[in-house]
Amino acid sequence: MKIIFFGTPDYVLPIVKNIPDLTALVTKKLTESSLERWAKKNKIKIIYDLENIPKADLGIVAAYGKIIPDKVINNCKFGIINIHPSLLPKYRGASPVQEAIKNGDEATGVTFIKMDKEIDHGPIIASFKEKILNTDTTDSLRKRLFKKASKFIIDLIPNYVNKKIKLTPQNHKLGNYTPPLTKKDGFIDLNKTTPVEAGRFIRAMNPWPISWTLLRLKATEGQTYRLKILSAHISENKKLILDEVQLEGKKPVTWKQFKEGYPDFSFSS
Numbered sequence: 001m002k003i004i005f006f007g008t009p010d011y012v013l014p015i016v017k018n019i020p021d022l023t024a025l026v027t028k029k030l031t032e033s034s035l036e037r038w039a040k041k042n043k044i045k046i047i048y049d050l051e052n053i054p055k056a057d058l059g060i061v062a063a064y065g066k067i068i069p070d071k072v073i074n075n076c077k078f079g080i081i082n083i084h085p086s087l088l089p090k091y092r093g094a095s096p097v098q099e100a101i102k103n104g105d106e107a108t109g110v111t112f113i114k115m116d117k118e119i120d121h122g123p124i125i126a127s128f129k130e131k132i133l134n135t136d137t138t139d140s141l142r143k144r145l146f147k148k149a150s151k152f153i154i155d156l157i158p159n160y161v162n163k164k165i166k167l168t169p170q171n172h173k174l175g176n177y178t179p180p181l182t183k184k185d186g187f188i189d190l191n192k193t194t195p196v197e198a199g200r201f202i203r204a205m206n207p208w209p210i211s212w213t214l215l216r217l218k219a220t221e222g223q224t225y226r227l228k229i230l231s232a233h234i235s236e237n238k239k240l241i242l243d244e245v246q247l248e249g250k251k252p253v254t255w256k257q258f259k260e261g262y263p264d265f266s267f268s269s
Contacts, residue, residue, distance in 0.1 A: 089175035218264035
């Protein structure tokens, strides 16, 4: 059986490694990724152009980053399985893991769907649930989800191809979409956000776009600066404790070091 994988970021590499009969990797042309290095090492064809997709028995997509046209979907005999890191129809779109952490969800998961022409819309093949830890960042949770999905897919592929799985339509009335994030989306006003909400937001924005806030420094006559919040945690008495920060134009430092260097600061809205 010929299988083509569509994906781009490093965190989907566990999926690629567990796909039997993989014949091609379709990815975005960026700085060489771990997926490309693995494909070259294992003599797997690498494709950057959706116009040059060969026919295959099955396609599998995880975090590809582009809309796959109908003609490509139809080129695959059994269609394309989309591996999406949420419990669909909740959190369709580009930032489901961030949204789950930011909203304080106790659990999320991965849903395997048969791709159709709409975004994260097709019928459900299978899914599994995963607890969200109170220390999880988007980076840690996403890696855990795709690692677990890589094991799950070993049995899913033959069962799906041999029609041993009954597909279930999504309840589209419950569907909601999460947008692609930009640097602006990382802004947090610490004067107007509760500690618990701020802690979740900071974890959700790690590793991208990284949360940031504004502050004024008395030494520069109240000029406003951007401060990245690289990590933080919530104390036992529910207070927000900043751990590592980075003032614009400066190197990352601990919060203690920052306060020692800039004792007269105030957060700005």
